[in-house]
Amino acid sequence: MKLLSYNIRGVGSRTKRKEVRDLVKKLRADVYCIQESKKEHVSEILCKSLWGNWSKIGWAFKGSVGSSGGIITIWNAGIFCSSSHWHAPGMLVVNGYWIESGISCVIINVYSSCNLADKLRMWDVIKSVALQNSEECVCVVGDFNAIKKEYERVGRAEFTYQQGIRLFREFIELSNLIDLPLRGRAYTWY
Numbered sequence: 001m002k003l004l005s006y007n008i009r010g011v012g013s014r015t016k017r018k019e020v021r022d023l024v025k026k027l028r029a030d031v032y033c034i035q036e037s038k039k040e041h042v043s044e045i046l047c048k049s050l051w052g053n054w055s056k057i058g059w060a061f062k063g064s065v066g067s068s069g070g071i072i073t074i075w076n077a078g079i080f081c082s083s084s085h086w087h088a089p090g091m092l093v094v095n096g097y098w099i100e101s102g103i104s105c106v107i108i109n110v111y112s113s114c115n116l117a118d119k120l121r122m123w124d125v126i127k128s129v130a131l132q133n134s135e136e137c138v139c140v141v142g143d144f145n146a147i148k149k150e151y152e153r154v155g156r157a158e159f160t161y162q163q164g165i166r167l168f169r170e171f172i173e174l175s176n177l178i179d180l181p182l183r184g185r186a187y188t189w190y
Contacts, residue, residue, distance in 0.1 A: 001098060003107070004029035005141035010038040010067075011050065021052030030079045035111035035143045037070030039063065047074050060094055062087035071142070073109045080105070089113070090122040091142075093129060098137075106133045110142030116164060119146060123167075127175040140177055144168070148179060 004027055008016055011034065024032055032051065039046070042061040051057050056077040064070030071092040075082065082096040092109045108126055112119050130138045146168040172179055 001031070001105075001137075002027060002029045003031045003033065003139055003141060005033040005035070005109070007035040007111070007143045009036050011046070011072075012038065017049055020050045024050070024052050029076075031073065031075040031107060033107070033109040033141050034072040034074075035070075035109065037061070037064060037072050038067045039070045039072075040066070042070075042072055047072065050074060058082050060085040060092060062092040069111055071109050071111050073107060088122070088125050089118065091126065103137055104133075105137040105139065106130075108138070108140040108142075110140065110144055112143060112145045114145045116167075119144070119164075120167065123171040123175075127171065130175040130177060134176060138177075140175075148172070 004023060006020070006023070008020065011017060011020070020032070020034070023029070034050070039061070040063045042059070042063070044059070047057060047059040050072075051074055057074055058077045058080070059072065059074045060082070061073070062071040071087070073092055073094050075094070079099055080096055081099055082094050085092065085094045087093065090110060090112045094107045094109070096107075097104045106129060108129065110122070110126070112122055126140060130140065146164060148165060148169055150165065
């Protein structure tokens with residue numbers, strides 16, 4: 001299973017769509033999770049233009065509010081089969097299974113608010129989903145707008161987020177999640 005997560009900060013330009021296609025092709029992703037699409041509506045044509053190889057894909061999205069937010073999850077339908085999807089504030093949840101192994105999987109694609117109270121509500125929902133599906137594969141990816149360690153916050157050395165850091169660490173631990181290291185660029189800002 002190869003899962004790619006990317007905060008694209010808008011999929012409107014050809015340059016960004018090409019960058020996405022190139023990443024999918026290079027890394028041969030099975031599932032691609034996009035945050036901050038800035039799209040209220042997402043079509044199959046847009047998803048196929050992002051995926052690039054025009055193979056059979058599945059997709060789900062949570063539309064943006066104006067030009068704020070927007071989450072898209074795209075998968076290779078020959079490798080992953082979705083049985084359902086739903087969204088809640090700050091996240092898109094896709095339930096399904098890996099076709100070859102039959103292993104059930106819940107993929108949670110996150111684009112979180114910066115507001116701590118909103119984050120706490122979202123984390124409670126994620127924790128509930130993760131614990132309810134503890135016998136299955138649960139992948140939680142995306143942009144949490146939160147940090148586990150102070151050095152992860154660029155440009156804010158004089159101000160620390162101790163409460164937010166502590167609460168984010170507790171959320172990860174209580175949800176039985178594992179924080180995997182980033183690969184590639186640490187930050188994807190344009």
